[in-house]
Amino acid sequence: MQTASLSRRSFLRGGMRAVAPAVRPPWARAEAAFLAACTRCDACIDACPTAILLRADGGFPGVDFSAGAGECTFCGECVAHCEPQALVRSAEGGAPWALKAGVGRGCLAESGVECRVCGESCPVGAIRFRPRLGGVALPQLDADACTGCGACFAPCPTRAIAMTVDRVANEFPTESER
Incomplete structure (x- = not known):
């Protein structure tokens, strides 16, 4: 889902551009509930040991x-420091978010160049390379094993890895269920 950027700067420049919504920190409430609860205090950003959290549009963490x-190590420091409860771990211990990695067309292996950096970077082994006759091994993603930690994203030399929301896994509890 894409929305239009409604920032004042964008409006004054005449640029109403379509932007994808920011990826929220792990264990974020549903978007509307998150925006209502978050005070933009930056406590989660300051607490993140891997420094992947930053201020996104509107000053909310992304x-x-x-x-x-x-990468996200799912240490939970962002949740522990979130006083307004915009980030909440579910009692069932569900997935921290619905992100999954995806390998796109810019992949070097798809072009016949040997590259396995995404598979080597994946801490859970969700990206594997199976041998193939007549060419280099192609990446195969095990979506069930992928945690969406993002460890494969930054090292990819061609930015062929995309972190997207898994529609099936995106069934977080509603505000009333928490």
């Missing part, structure tokens, strides 16, 4: 996998 260590 995730940038190309910043800091480039």
